[in-house]
Amino acid sequence: MSSTAQRRIIILRHGETDHNAAGIWQGQLDTELSERGLAQAEACGPAVMALGPSRIVSSDLRRAAVTAQAVARAGGIPLSLDPRFREIHAGQWQGMDNTEVSARFPEERAAVLRGEDIKRGVDGESMGDVLVRVREGLDDLVASMAPGECVVVSTHGAAARAVAAALLDLDLALAWRILGSFGNCHWAELEQGNHGWRLITWNVSAGLVETVAGSPPP
Numbered sequence: 001m002s003s004t005a006q007r008r009i010i011i012l013r014h015g016e017t018d019h020n021a022a023g024i025w026q027g028q029l030d031t032e033l034s035e036r037g038l039a040q041a042e043a044c045g046p047a048v049m050a051l052g053p054s055r056i057v058s059s060d061l062r063r064a065a066v067t068a069q070a071v072a073r074a075g076g077i078p079l080s081l082d083p084r085f086r087e088i089h090a091g092q093w094q095g096m097d098n099t100e101v102s103a104r105f106p107e108e109r110a111a112v113l114r115g116e117d118i119k120r121g122v123d124g125e126s127m128g129d130v131l132v133r134v135r136e137g138l139d140d141l142v143a144s145m146a147p148g149e150c151v152v153v154s155t156h157g158a159a160a161r162a163v164a165a166a167l168l169d170l171d172l173a174l175a176w177r178i179l180g181s182f183g184n185c186h187w188a189e190l191e192q193g194n195h196g197w198r199l200i201t202w203n204v205s206a207g208l209v210e211t212v213a214g215s216p217p218p
Contacts, residue, residue: 007142007192008150008200009167010051011160014059014067015040016184023097026063026156027090027124033063040185041067045074047206048152048187053077057141058154059085067185068154084137085163087156088130091121115173127162127172134162142192157182164188167197179203 015037019026033041048071058068060081072079093101101121102109111118117126145151153163160182165175167190182188182203189200 005147007145007147008051009138009141009163009190009192009197010048010053010150010152010187011163011190012044012048012067012071012152012154012187013157013160013182013184014061014063014154015044017063020184025090025093025096025098025101025121027088027094027120028061028086029094030062033066037063037184038066038070041070044185044187044206045070049075049077051150051189053150053152055079056152056154057082057085057137059083059087059156059159061086061156064154064156068152071152071154082137082141084133085153085155085159088120088127088158089124091119091124093121093124117172127158130159130162131166131172134159135166138163138166152187160188164190164199164202168199169196 015033017026017031017037018034019029019031021034053075055078056068056072057080058065060083064085065081068079093105096104098109105122108118108122112120117128119126141151141153155163161175161179162172164179165172168175179202183205186203186205188202188204190197191200
């Protein structure tokens with residue numbers, strides 16, 4: 001637990017999957033970590049634990065949960081699952097790469113590229129939908145945190161940005177632009193002060209995360 005009175009949340013993205021490496025929309029498909037992703041998770045465990053978390057809350061999708069298990073093992077801390085921290089549901093796009101999505105859903109794909117927050121894959125979620133459920137999960141989490149406590153939230157690429165936007169009270173489109181990329185097994189640290197939450201770090205990794213299984217994919 002942190003030695004200060006400020007509560008802290010560590011947002012952790014799961015390790016790499018074969019779908020990540022191939023550029024395929026996963027959404028809420030329950031994909032496994034690749035060998036590289038498993039190695040990333042093991043490498044990041046001690047580095048995340050050095051930040052002083054007392055527990056970890058994870059999406060129940062396996063790629064996030066297995067990443068969380070590696071961190072929990074590294075520090076002997078408890079782990080709980082919360083489906084509200086799942087990735088965005090990408091509807092009919094799940095299992096497709098962007099080339100196939102653009103070919104089969106050209107108008108919808110163009111709308112997303114213009115920054116319109118439509119439901120992904122026709123019958124999936126919008127980022128606004130994700131923000132609603134993530135905010136509910138965060139409200140419950142923060143209410144349960146003791147002063148000075150640090151908790152890890154193990155989640156996904158789009159959902160991680162929604163977590164950050166919710167805590168920082170940012171417009172989703174603005175958060176997406178200013179936060180930038182968020183790599184596999186990278187994390188962010190946020191701290192709650194007298195005037196709300198502030199971002200301490202974004203897209204940080206353990207050095208071994210980048211090298212343990214070779215060069216990261218483009």
